[in-house]
Amino acid sequence: MNTQATPTASADETLAQPTAAVIDGKAASARLLKEVTAEVASLAQQGVIPGLAVVLVGEDPASQVYVRNKLKRTVECGMQSFEHVLPSETREAELLALVARLNADPEVHGILVQLPLPTHIQEDAVLEAIDPAKDVDGFHRMNVGALVQGADALAPCTPTGCMRLLRDTFAERGGDLSGLHAVIIGRSNIVGKPMASLLLAANCSVTQLHSRSQNPAELCRQADIVVAAVGRPNMISADWIKPGAVVIDVGINRIAQSAEQSPTGKARTRLVGDVDFAAVSKIAGAITPVPGGVGPMTIACLLANTLTAARRQSA
Numbered sequence: 541m542n543t544q545a546t547p548t549a550s551a552d553e554t555l556a557q558p559t560a561a562v563i564d565g566k567a568a569s570a571r572l573l574k575e576v577t578a579e580v581a582s583l584a585q586q587g588v589i590p591g592l593a594v595v596l597v598g599e600d601p602a603s604q605v606y607v608r609n610k611l612k613r614t615v616e617c618g619m620q621s622f623e624h625v626l627p628s629e630t631r632e633a634e635l636l637a638l639v640a641r642l643n644a645d646p647e648v649h650g651i652l653v654q655l656p657l658p659t660h661i662q663e664d665a666v667l668e669a670i671d672p673a674k675d676v677d678g679f680h681r682m683n684v685g686a687l688v689q690g691a692d693a694l695a696p697c698t699p700t701g702c703m704r705l706l707r708d709t710f711a712e713r714g715g716d717l718s719g720l721h722a723v724i725i726g727r728s729n730i731v732g733k734p735m736a737s738l739l740l741a742a743n744c745s746v747t748q749l750h751s752r753s754q755n756p757a758e759l760c761r762q763a764d765i766v767v768a769a770v771g772r773p774n775m776i777s778a779d780w781i782k783p784g785a786v787v788i789d790v791g792i793n794r795i796a797q798s799a800e801q802s803p804t805g806k807a808r809t810r811l812v813g814d815v816d817f818a819a820v821s822k823i824a825g826a827i828t829p830v831p832g833g834v835g836p837m838t839i840a841c842l843l844a845n846t847l848t849a850a851r852r853q854s855a
């Protein structure tokens with residue numbers, strides 16, 4: 541990672557050094573995966589191979605990206621991967637029966653049911669059916685409650701990955717997150733809400749924006765840390781950002797790409813985040829790219845959670 545502008549730089553300094561450091565999520569995830577791989581090997585010597593079951597119902601595009609990358613990394617770090625791809629017509633009862641089988645399977649230490657589920661399935665019923673000890677997404681009420689109360693729990697992977705990137709970024713600058721103002725855009729159970737809990741635990745002042753917020757750009761401009769988790773391509777423009785702020789872009793949006801822009805010369809799609817990277821990177825102190833930012837960290841944290849779950853279940 542380069543360290544050109546500092547997050548506390550004044551507007552003048554930032555004008556003199558107008559390009560944000562690009563936070564390298566791929567490198568950070570490779571470092572974490574290396575640690576996980578070593579610990580998986582030592583657990584394997586005790587006869588335990590951590591196993592992760594992934595359940596995908598239907599065809600959400602962001603979920604498909606996730607599943608593909610996850611499978612690769614799981615095997616690379618020495619874990620077992622169990623994939624369950626079900627058609628979008630799958631009935632809730634069938635899905636609950638599968639979850640019950642995975643709960644009872646001693647080779648499965650972690651269970652992840654991809655969200656969103658098709659609308660005829662009640663998401664919360666499925667999430668509550670997962671054994672909390674195997675809930676590597678941290679979405680079960682028991683784990684959500686523990687996170688909010690600051691107790692030890694399996695914490696959601698994407699916010700955990702964002703925290704690792706933030707801590708690394710501020711540590712490189714000789715500081716930490718304590719006392720900084722963090723603005724989160726989005727309040728989903730997957731990203732926005734658990735992100736707020738983790739930032740509060742790190743002693744940030746936290747503001748949470750959502751679709752009903754008034755003057756979002758004005759509020760966001762007060763942030764030292766911006767976490768964008770909306771699902772709208774390029775929504776966060778340069779005028780939302782205070783010079784020198786650290787920007788974490790969680791969005792994974794697939795947009796059409798013209799033939800001229802495509803490396804293959806064919807009209808295709810490409811991934812973009814929620815932040816207008818080209819404009820914001822001229823103002824921010826540091827920023828995560830999409831792809832190559834939060835996404836790879838989510839996967840590394842998922843595998844770290846699976847290792848933790850396997851250790852606890854075999855202790």
Ligand SMILES: NC(=O)C1=CN([C@@H]2O[C@H](COP(=O)(O)OP(=O)(O)OC[C@H]3O[C@@H](n4cnc5c(N)ncnc54)[C@H](OP(=O)(O)O)[C@@H]3O)[C@@H](O)[C@H]2O)C=CC1
Pocket residue numbers: 602698725726727728729730731732749750751752753756769770771772790791792793834835838
């Ligand atoms: N990189 C990764 O590892 C991951 C990436 N993602 C991606 O992150 C993005 C967000 O995901 P997720 O949290 O699940 O999305 P959700 O759709 O569940 O939540 C989106 C949030 O954004 C808010 N919102 C919508 N429009 C606006 C607006 N105009 N102004 C302010 N807030 C708005 C919504 O507000 P309200 O509550 O009022 O409706 C809601 O809280 C998606 O692109 C997703 O693909 C998700 C998980 C992991």
Ligand SMILES: Nc1nc(=O)c2c([nH]1)NC[C@@H]1CN(c3ccc(C(=O)N[C@@H](CCC(=O)O)C(=O)O)cc3)C=[N+]21
Pocket residue numbers: 602603605606609652653654655656677697698730792811830831832833834835836838839
């Ligand atoms: N129960 C559940 N938990 C989730 O955590 C969850 C989910 N459901 N549903 C879908 C979203 C989305 N999500 C992604 C994670 C990693 C990448 C990822 O690896 N991104 C790479 C993509 C690289 C590429 O393939 O081009 C990157 O950003 O660099 C993408 C998307 C997790 N989610």
Ligand SMILES: [Mg+2]
Pocket residue numbers: 656657658659660661662663
């Ligand atoms: Mg639903």
